[in-house]
Amino acid sequence: MRKKDPIGKDDFMKRWIFVIFACLLLPMFVGAEPFVTTKGPIMEIVETDGVIVVNETRIIVAPLTSIADSQGRPLDYHDLKPGRWVSVEAEPDERSRLVAERIMVIRGR
Numbered sequence: 001m002r003k004k005d006p007i008g009k010d011d012f013m014k015r016w017i018f019v020i021f022a023c024l025l026l027p028m029f030v031g032a033e034p035f036v037t038t039k040g041p042i043m044e045i046v047e048t049d050g051v052i053v054v055n056e057t058r059i060i061v062a063p064l065t066s067i068a069d070s071q072g073r074p075l076d077y078h079d080l081k082p083g084r085w086v087s088v089e090a091e092p093d094e095r096s097r098l099v100a101e102r103i104m105v106i107r108g109r
Contacts, residue, residue, distance in 0.1 A: 039087045042080055052080055059090050065100045
């Protein structure tokens with residue numbers, strides 16, 4: 001038979017394990033914004049709005065959006081053309097519009 005721990009070390013350890021576990025999991029549920037990744041051909045470019053359409057999804061290309069080719073060489077917004085295949089990582093803004101964080105041109109014509 002096990003003796004009762006007079007100073008509560010078992011309870012103390014259980015509480016610390018719970019606190020550590022909660023601290024590790026909490027960031028996954030609090031303030032996490034949806035992050036969208038899509039791949040496909042650019043179907044349309046709306047230059048007046050700074051928007052590309054990939055897989056029928058409108059994505060805003062902001063001035064700080066990182067655009068590169070598959071070799072990592074930087075590209076410009078004007079290098080994006082309809083028919084070029086891209087991989088886009090985007091996040092919703094305060095108005096729930098998707099704003100591209102990174103665009104990588106996979107292949108193009």
